[in-house]
Amino acid sequence: MAAMSPDPLSLTDVAITVAAAPAASAELYTALLGAPVGPGHWAASNASVTVRGDDEPAWAAFQVADLPGAAALLARRGRDVSGPDHAGARRLVSEPALGIVADAGASAGAPALDHVVFTAASVDAAVALFAGCLELNLRLIREFGELSQLFFRSGSTVVEVLAGQRGAAVDTGGSGDDQDRRTVGLWGVAWRCADLDSEHRRLTQAGLELSEIRTGRKPGTRVATIREHALGTPTILLEQAPRPDR
Numbered sequence: 001m002a003a004m005s006p007d008p009l010s011l012t013d014v015a016i017t018v019a020a021a022p023a024a025s026a027e028l029y030t031a032l033l034g035a036p037v038g039p040g041h042w043a044a045s046n047a048s049v050t051v052r053g054d055d056e057p058a059w060a061a062f063q064v065a066d067l068p069g070a071a072a073l074l075a076r077r078g079r080d081v082s083g084p085d086h087a088g089a090r091r092l093v094s095e096p097a098l099g100i101v102a103d104a105g106a107s108a109g110a111p112a113l114d115h116v117v118f119t120a121a122s123v124d125a126a127v128a129l130f131a132g133c134l135e136l137n138l139r140l141i142r143e144f145g146e147l148s149q150l151f152f153r154s155g156s157t158v159v160e161v162l163a164g165q166r167g168a169a170v171d172t173g174g175s176g177d178d179q180d181r182r183t184v185g186l187w188g189v190a191w192r193c194a195d196l197d198s199e200h201r202r203l204t205q206a207g208l209e210l211s212e213i214r215t216g217r218k219p220g221t222r223v224a225t226i227r228e229h230a231l232g233t234p235t236i237l238l239e240q241a242p243r244p245d246r
Contacts, residue, residue, distance in 0.1 A: 018232025
């Protein structure tokens with residue numbers, strides 16, 4: 001029997017692209033993530049951030065094991081991808097907030113992305129796209145009234161999706177046709193820190209505006225919001241308390 005080919009998707013690291021004022025955002029991202037690795041480009045241990053000075057909505061491209069193979073697989077699943085952009089990323093035509101890339105530009109030893117947050121029209125749409133098409137591992141669904149939180153796992157980060165419950169739809173700002181009801185959006189990011197008190201103090205002293213530290217929704221977490229629109233996307237810091245040995 002012939003050996004099976006490796007999965008061409010195998011999503012891992014994530015390359016985030018945001019639209020923001022280059023001068024203002026550069027100072028903020030340098031304070032948050034360290035010195036840029038290129039003009040308008042910062043690396044994390046499992047992600048990267050690129051700032052573009054246009055009005056295009058933020059989007060995220062996941063690193064895949066085989067870019068041509070992943071593009072072909074997604075096309076067979078009804079999710080065509082665009083041609084590569086200047087960084088080699090290819091976006092889903094029907095879901096331009098999502099894409100794939102051969103190398104997300106992560107850098108060992110840099111700060112880590114804890115999770116990235118998307119919105120979706122419904123739970124069914126989110127499961128079909130993120131689990132069915134992109135093969136992310138669905139770990140948990142929580143429901144809060146008409147809103148659901150879905151948690152998926154890539155090879156190196158958590159993907160959270162905020163969606164309407166089954167059979168319902170979330171207003172994503174579209175015209176209401178089928179295309180708009182499918183569309184997902186990149187809603188925000190959470191950066192992991194080992195000592196939130198120290199990081200909150202360091203960034204505040206660097207001139208960033210942050211919220212007070214508060215208890216997170218996930219058990220054992222504390223979070224603080226970075227209140228800086230020039231980051232180009234909602235951004236929080238997250239600390240996870242050590243888990244007791246079992």
